[in-house]
Amino acid sequence: MSVAAVHPGGIADHIHPEPQGFVRRYVFSLDHKIIGIQYIITAFVFFMLSGLLAEVIRTQLLNPNGGFVSSDTYNEVYSVHGSAMVWLVIIPLLTGGFGNLVFPLQIGARDVAFPWLNMLSFWIFPVSGLMLFASFLMGAPTAGWMEYPPVSLQGAAGTSMWCAAIFLVGVSSTMTGINFVVTILKMRAPGMTFTRMPLFCWGQFATAPLLMIATTALAAALAALFIEREFGVPFYDPTKGGSPVMWQHMFWFYSHPAVYIMILPAFGIISEVLPTFSRKPIFGYKLIAFSSMAIALAGFMVWAHHMFTSGLAPFLQLPFMILTFVIGVPTGIKIFSWTATLFGGKIHFSTAMLFALGFIGLFTLGGITGIFLAAIPFDLHVHGTYFIVAHLHYVLVGGSLMGVFAGMYYWFPKMSGRLLNETLGKWHFWLFFLGFNGTFIPMHWLGMLGMPREVATYDPQFAFWNRFESVASYLMAFSILLFFVNVLWSIRNGKRSGPNPWGGRTLEWQIPSPPHYYNFKHIPTVYGLPYDFAQPLPYKGLDEELTDSPPAVAAGAH
C-alpha cells in the first residue's frame, strides 16, 4: 500500500470521548501518553529493584572471599539482575515508555493505531515483572540472563517461572512492535513523509520490526526450555539427543537484535537532544536515519559472534566476524554525524545535553570494545571474563541508560508541565558519570588478566580494583537516588515549563505541556525537516494549539 493512502487530516481523524473517572484516565487508560508514563514509572520501579541486586553483587565482591551472600544466592542475584535490567527496564523504557510517550506526538497522530492493544501490552508488563521477581520465592534462575542449558535445565523451580515471565514480556514487546509499525506506516500527519520524520521516530521505526520479529524467536526458545523443564521433552539435553548449542543459536538470534532494540531508540533520543541544544541542524539526517535501518537489518545476521567458543564451525566464524565489523560502519557514521552536529553549534549545557554528550563518549568506548570482541582471537581470550561485563555495561548503561536519562530530562516537561531541577540534575550527571566509569573501567583490565564473570569469589590479586569498583558503584547508586529525589520533588515544585522550554522544533513542542488527551486541535500539515533552526517552523495548522479554543473535530462515540 502506498504512502499516498494517508488521508488529509490524518488517518481516522476523530477524537474519542474524553475518558471519565480516575480508573479510565490513569489506570486502564487508552491514551498513549498515559501508557508511556505508566511504562516509565513501572520500569523505574523495576530499575530500583534490580539496581539493588547490582549493589548486592558489588557488596559481595568487596572481599575476594565474598561472604555477603552465599554463592547460590549470588548466582540468583546476578541472573535476575541481568534479566530484569534487559527485559523490565531498558527495553520497556525505550520502546513502551519513550516510544509511546513521544513518537505519536512527533508524527502528528492522535494516538497509536491500536490503543486497546497498547493498554494490553502495558498491563502484561508489570505482571511479568512481578513473576520474574517472584521467582526468588521458589529458587531463582542461576544461569545468568542467558540461561544456557544444561545449567538452566538443572536450575530450581524459579527457572520455569523465569521462562514464563520472559515469554510474557516478549508477548508484550511483540504487540508493541506491531502497534508501532502500523502507527508509523499509516498515521503520519499530511506531509510527514519518511524523510521528514524526526530521528526519534526513525529510531522507533527501526526498532519496532526487531521487537516484532526477533522476540518471537526468543518465545520459541523459551517455550522449548519450559517444555523441557516441565515435561521432560528433550530439546537441549545432550544425554537425550538434544543440543545445548541450539539454545545459544535461538537465544542469540533474539538477543543480538535485542541489543539494537536497546540502543536504536537511544540513538533517536540523542539525535533529538543534540540539535536542540546546539541550535544547529542535525548533520547527515538521512545518513543517521538509514544507518539505523542498516543496523537493524544487519543485526539479524551476526548472532553467532556470541558463540565463538561454543564449537561453531570455523567456516561460519569468519563471516560472522566480518559482518560484525561491518555493523561498526553505520554506528560510526552516527557518531561522526553527532560530532559534526556539535561542531560550530551554540551549545547549551543543560542536563539533557550533558547526558547526550556523555552518551557519545561512553557509547563510543563500548562500541570500540565491541569491535575488539568481534575479532575471534581476542574474543577467545576474554570470553566469559569481566571484559565482557565492561563492554556490555558501557553499551547498556553508558549508552542506553544515558539515553534514557537524557530523554527524561528532555521530555519530563512534556510529561508533567514542570522542569526537572537543573542543579540536582547536574549533580546527578557528574556523580553518575564518575561512578559509572569508576565501576566499569577497571573491569577491562581485570578481564584481560582473566577474572571470570558470574563467580562469587575471586583471586586476591584482584582485590584492590574490585573494592574500587564497589565504592564507585555506591557513588553511582547515590546519583540515581538524587535523580529519584529530583523527579519526586519536581513533580510538585518544579519550575513551570510552558509548552516549549528548550526551543525544540519537533511537533511535540508546539502543543501545551502536558498535551490534551487528543494531542492536536488540528492535525498539522508538515512542510519540511524539523531541524533547520534558521528557518520558520515547517508546520501549518498549529495556530490554535496554545489558545483556549476547542478542538476542530468534535468528540464522538464510536
Place this chain on the structure above:
Amino acid sequence: MTAATLAHDAHGDVDQLYIETRELRLQGFLLFLISDCVLFSSFIFAYLYMRNSGQGWPPPGIHRLDVPFAAWNSVVLFGSGATMHYALENFKHGHWMRYMIFLLATIVLGAGFLAGQGYEYTHLIYGEHVTWAGSGIFGASFFTLTGMHGLHVFIGVCYLTVLVLQSSAGVYTRGKYFGITAGTLYWHFVDVIWVVLFSIFYLI
C-alpha cells in the same frame, strides 16, 4: 483492495472511519502473521538442527512416518484452503448461500484434518510407542511442531465457527467484512505452514 475501490463499491454502509481502521487492522493482522511465522520458523530451525546433528533420521528404533496417510490428510487441509478462498470470493460477490456452504465445507475439512492428525497421533503413540517426551528428539520435534500447527488449525476452526454465527446474525455486510478477510488470511497461513511441515517431516 484499496480504500478507494472499497469506497467505490460501497453499499451505503461504509463510512470513512471504517475504511481507515480497516487499513490499520489489515496491516496489524499481517504483521501478526509474520511474527507467528517467525515462531514456526524457530521451531523448524530447531528441528532441522537436531535432525542434522544426530545419527541419521529417523533415529534408530523409530519407523518412518506414514507418508500415504499424511499425503491424503494434507490434501484435506489444502482443499479446505481452496474452499475458504471460494467462500470469500462468493461473499464479495454477494452470493450469501454459496458463501455459507463453502465456509461450512472449510470447517468440515479443517475438523477432518484434525481428526486425521488425531488418528495419526493415536497410531504413533499406541501402535509404535513414539511419545512426546519418551522418544528423544524425534518425538520432541514432531509432536511439538505438528501439535503447535494442530493448535493453530483448532483455533482457526473455532474462528470460522464464530464467523458462521456472526454471518447468520448479519454482522458482515458487502461493504464491511474485514473479519472474513482476516479469517481467510489466517486459514491460508495455517495451510501454507502445513506445506512446509509436510515437506520437512514426511518428504525429506
Place this chain on the structure above:
Amino acid sequence: MNGAIVERFGAVVAGIVVAVVSFYSLYKDWHAVGVENNVFKLMLFLLGVGAILAILAGLNVIGFTAS
C-alpha cells in the same frame, strides 16, 4: 497395504483437484490489487505447490516408504 493404496489414490485424485483449483484461482486473481490480494496470490501459489507435493508423495515419487 490395502489402506495405503486407498490413501495414495485419494491423495492423488484430490490433490489434482486442489492443485487445479488453486492455480486456476491464482490465474483469475492475477490482476487483483491491494495488500491482502497479493498475499492471497502468494498463498494460493504455495497451496498449489503443496498439492503437487502431495500428489508426488501419493505417487511415491518423493518421500519413499518401505511398502
